[in-house]
Amino acid sequence: MNTLVIAEHDNAELKPATLNALAAAEKLGGSIELLVVGGGCGAVAETAAAIPSVSKVHCADKPSYEHQLAENVSLLIAELAASFDNVVAPATTFGKNVMPRVAALLDVAQISDIISVESADTFTRPIYAGNVIATVQSSDAKKVITVRTTAFDAVADTGGSAEVVAVDADHDAGLSSFVSEEVAESDRPELTAASVVISGGRGMQNGENFALLEGIADKLGAAIGASRAAVDAGFVPNDYQVGQTGKIVAPDLYIAVGISGAIQHLAGMKDSKVIVAINKDEDAPIFQVADYGLVADLFQALPELEASL
Amino acid sequence: MKALVAVKRVVDYNVKVRAKADGSDVELNNVKMAINPFCEIAVEEAVRLKEAGTVEEIVVVSIGEKACQEQIRTALALGADRGIHVEVDGKPEPLEVAKLLKGVVDKEQPNLVILGKQSIDGDNNQTGQMLAALTNMAQGTFASEIKIDGDKMNVTREIDGGMQTISLSLPAIVTTDLRLNEPRYASLPNIMKAKKKPLDVVTPADFGVEIQTHVTQLSVAPPPERAAGIKVEDVAQLVDKLKNEAKVIS
Ligand SMILES: Cc1cc2nc3c(=O)[nH]c(=O)nc-3n(C[C@H](O)[C@H](O)[C@H](O)COP(=O)(O)OP(=O)(O)OC[C@H]3O[C@@H](n4cnc5c(N)ncnc54)[C@H](O)[C@@H]3O)c2cc1C
Ligand SMILES: Nc1ncnc2c1ncn2[C@@H]1O[C@H](COP(=O)(O)O)[C@@H](O)[C@H]1O
16 A cells, blocks of 8 residues: 655645645555655755655656646646555645546545545545534545545654655646735744634624734734634635635634634634634524633723733 | 536535434435535626626536426526536536536537535535546636636636636636625526526436446544533633633643
8 A cells, every 4th residue: 555645835845734644644554655746846855855754755846837736736646646546635725626636537536625544445524514524435446535634633744764756747738827826924823733723703893903813813822813704804815714615723722703603614613622702692603612602892802811811 | 608507406504414313324304405605606607707798608507316406497597598407316426527517518618617616515625626637628726706818717716825816728617716706696587587498407328427436425423522611701710711721821
């Protein structure tokens, strides 16, 4: 049994989601190789070579892969997949974009968003916004899998010394090209990897009021998230959205402020270790999942909380 | 140009679905069904493109049991011109749905295919990407804006770090994200008109597709329950609990 894991990176840094996907790959058993595909991504491959669980790093470093366009990258992965039993990637927007395309090229199913490996062909995954956990068994000879990163603890990333091999295959499907990217710069930890997350909802009333969360986030080293309602209202950018169709988080501490607790929001945060809810409506559904609920007006509670940290 | 829109019949998003006690499947008896919210956004986008004069004809397709004709009618009431129902028993997997959609694409030759990014029942997020692979088309997934210009299309995509814009050659596949548009409601006259719009029923055999099973659902279970929490009196008690009981802050 051998597994190819697709690394998550931005040509400069290896992203932590890779380490969670590797943890799932370890559970599959057998040897693990890693693919770093990008443009100018050599340094990422070198970093990845230090991951002890990886036996070989394939580095496909070509201009045609620089922006990781699905049309080009999927051709490469499908070609490399010939010599692997499993192909695994984190269920990030990159993995979700590319992996189903790979699966279809291989004429196999994709098993999305697994949260456990029961055996080499049996997995669990949440369906219906996480209200149900399904146990599924694959009969495909080759398995294409995406991994819910919050369900697997990251593997160690130092101490190993895998061989790095250059991949020559250069696929350019000629169907798509990169135009531009707007990536938010922030000094805060990444939402999906932060150990503390504080999220605001419609109750925040406007974007300026998110400053009330920032002061607390600074003190706790927290990432800031939001409900879809807050994103839709334009309080904060879309990449803040936590939920079924946004980001899945499972920090040690999640603080929901002015969020009612719709099913779709809970789907993205209810696996957090400790949940705090601050809401002025004592019947808000968010209190059903909160370990500590504070029924209060957030405009009073937040400054108090910041002052007492 | 012609737009093809794929719509799926799913449990209404307000329903909290539960696993049956024996774990055999989810409980779907007497549950309200609806068009998948992301598919509604796909229909809306096609209608807006038609209103803007970019698209001439909107064909809507749904794959499933007879009942999914309801969702096709909903899409017709929202502004689609004609429907195709691919009649299939049970719940075909995304790869099989993509193969059937490829059959429709081959026949209809649309310039643009719009799907939802994710069905809210299976939470798969696969079908559009698979269809793109099978038809060898470009894909603009998780779209929050599309701009068509001649035989090219710019798609702005929601990605983890922010937004990305890519340029695709047409014909191409788009999957919708929530912020692409806000769907309208169907008016009563349009619902009446939709009843008279053409709706063809076809079968997988018409496309030479034999439905296969790749993944079997062995059982379903509720997610782990969270232990009941408590309400704290004030901020001071909250901070005390977080420090000394939960030990998540210092
Ligand atoms: C297909 C689909 C996908 C979706 N995906 C997601 C998703 O991924 N993530 C997501 O979050 N949502 C998602 N939603 C939306 C979801 O259904 C809810 O509409 C949304 O989560 C509500 O956001 P909210 O809790 O901020 O707003 P509301 O439900 O309006 O709640 C606001 C809360 O703030 C409280 N409040 C107001 N003022 C104050 C105050 N001064 N002090 C204290 N509390 C106050 C109120 O009591 C209320 O409980 C999705 C919906 C659909 C249809
Ligand atoms: N049975 C179906 N009939 C029509 N369209 C479908 C069907 N299943 C999936 N789709 C389309 O594919 C999208 C993504 O679904 P999924 O890959 O299942 O998450 C949906 O929003 C639909 O546009």
